[in-house]
Amino acid sequence: MTSETATGRGLKSLWPLILITSLFFFWGVANNLNDVLIPQFKKAFVLTDLQSGLVQSAFYMGYFLLALPAAFVMRKLGYKTAVVVGLLLYATGAFIFYPAANNHQYSWFLGGLFVIASGLAFLETSANPLITVLGSPDKAAFRLNLAQSFNPLGALSGIFIGQHFILSGIEHDETALAAMTDAARQAFYISEVKAVQGPYLVIGCVVLLWALLVFLSKFPAAATQNAHEDSGEEVGFFQSVVQLLQRPRFMFGVMAQFFYVGAQVGIWSYMIRYAQAEMGLTDKVAATYLYYTLIAFAVGRFIGTGLMTKVRPTLILGLFALINIGLMLYAVVTGGENGLWALVASSFFMSIMFPTIFATSVAGLGNLTKTGSSLLVMSIVGGAVLTAVMGFISDHSHIRTAFVVTAACFAVIALYAFRAPKDATGPVQMTGH
Template sequence: MPVAGASEAGRSWLPLVLIVSLFFLWGGANNLNDVLIAQFKKAFVLSDFRAGLVQSAFYLGYFLIAMPAGIYMRRFGYKSAVIFGLMLYGIGALLFWPAAERATYGMFLFALFVIASGLAFLETSANPFVTLLGSPETATRRLNWAQAFNPLGSIAGILIGQHFIFSGVEHTPEQLAAMSDAERTAYYVSETHAVQWPYLVIGIVVLCWALLILITRFPRPITAHTASASSAVGGGVMSKLLRDKSFIGALLSQFFYVGAQVGVWSYTIRYVQASMPGTTHREAANFLTAELVCFMVGRFAGAALMKYAAPVRLLMTFAAINVVLMLYALAVPGLSGACALAACSFFMSVMYPTIFALGVEGRGDDERKLGSAMLVMTIIGGAVLTAVMGAISDHSSIADAMIVPACSFAIVGFFAWRRAAQSAN
């Protein structure tokens, strides 16, 4: 997609900063969920399965809204889709205030759904756009570089949760039972209200960012967004994609990768506390921060390695390593198992952008737009597999639940192996 006025865009740094910021902003929202799972489990006295519904509500938003977001982007353009997505994100964050006032878990889940709907717009538009801003041969590497800014937001999200949401006050079941009803209620209310101010600030910042993008002049794509939304689907593009075994492989691989990533990060705090008794939420969150640092370093390292190794072979190697790390965390819970989870994040780093780029590689404009929306829809894996892990944990242990990401990485490795074999032929 060549861009009109490229020389003018080259002289303006503001549009570039604003686009890169999107990767940062949705990274923060994604990983604040990992804090919310632990916080809501404490504030609402939830099972692991019910706490995991935080991710289910969040990623259901991605699944349901990704296709409408793709249609919207095709009709109204990239910039409009970004602004609309940021508005939904900001409104969802502001809904946390009334949800906390009413102390209603269901209302929190609805607010998360609204945030995820906004992020679906951002991801559906930003990811394919980056693959088109340069040579097709370097599209996968370029998307990995852009996605490297996503973990910075993730780390910021964890730090916000660790220092502004987690109170550091944790009571054992025996201590709670010894409290009066009034004391117990006051404790739960305090823990519920802890999310209000952080999400209020996030909502205001995101809405201000939407306004800044609205008043900023962006370079316009040469391709006009005048085709009807139905033409992409009615023209047979959808059926063509669904008959393409390579694309179906990318969809399945992305589904299981996202499920593995979200599952590991969602239950890291739970894993550390279960396998290292006496560890507080704040202390356990340090391991989650370490995972995100490893993830960020892996993004930059992976993008650099792609100068020397084919992206698909790097994907296959990293997936195989992660299968081993997940099986180790399952078999040896404790400090070394927690370190295996952290190391796993380094090797997860290249997976999402690489699978995404392989899925849209070599496709025409309509296939790329519709295919991008379908790939974003696979983020529903974060809802499905996190709930599965929570159910396994409730019936066995959180360490045993690591079998789910182990199997998921094996599926990613198989996809990469098949693509590498096809490329060799």
């Protein structure tokens, strides 16, 4: 009887589990499409590297500003409500791309990206814990890792959509543009801008349909109830923030996460730009290197996870950070195809950084863990800040020089890793970043 009851409960959770697991795919698509939008908007709106880099600034500011409101909604109204709100915001942001293209307004696109990321803040805050309650507790870790395996598929799909349905591969230098008539030049810019309309309209419709499915589907009671601290005495938000600020090790982790996300986003955002400047590739061809990057990232996660069963995670983190400092400096000094491959290789060593920093930062926080997790999610604003810094340096020097910023980021991570107590390992859980 007990076995039959467990089986019945598992079947009831299967459909909600499929719906929520798909979210990991959806935010992988959104995140990696940005790497294609940067060169696309640079061409279509004739932007500087700093201006095109605002794609990531707008996106990650959405994460930063909505992480805590998302946690509040999740705690007060339950996981399911937070998911529905996140999907509605995601779809709304995607739909904004249509009038933005019609009106040829870059600022509207930035607004749409901000709204999309606001939705993703809700989805990422709620999806991970929700997966753990959709089934038996002893299989929670398995379900979470299975769900997270769909994130790389979304990332690859995002690059595929961008490369084949947005990037045209048509590029004109300043001389060719100057030789065009005003009408021909304007027609070229408009066609490049409108290339984003179709893909984002489809994405918006699919996400909106998913919001409706989640809303109408019956979820287990744990998905709709208030989500409170799992254990320990309840601590008010402001009180918990004050206590966390008094923990230097945790705050160092927040800083390390800020610089890690800045490095990852900066490398992936400007990889196409680097390939164009150093090898003369078109944006469409250069996007192929983003596939190699994600493959390196995925392989690095498998190998890094295996190494952590034998070697202390913070030691691996520190060594990988040192290797990436070398790869970044090599890309700055050498340039060309070898420099581009150095950027690709860096993703292998970045792969374990986000979850390792996250896990070691929250280890031992007890009933401060959820607030600490929110602050760590907010630290991904590094992707907004440091990508803009790299764009500014590129505009005033060269795209190669901008990667000095990412070398400095990895130096901070190495310092964090090597100053970690030997017992600050934590249960490293791989995530989508």
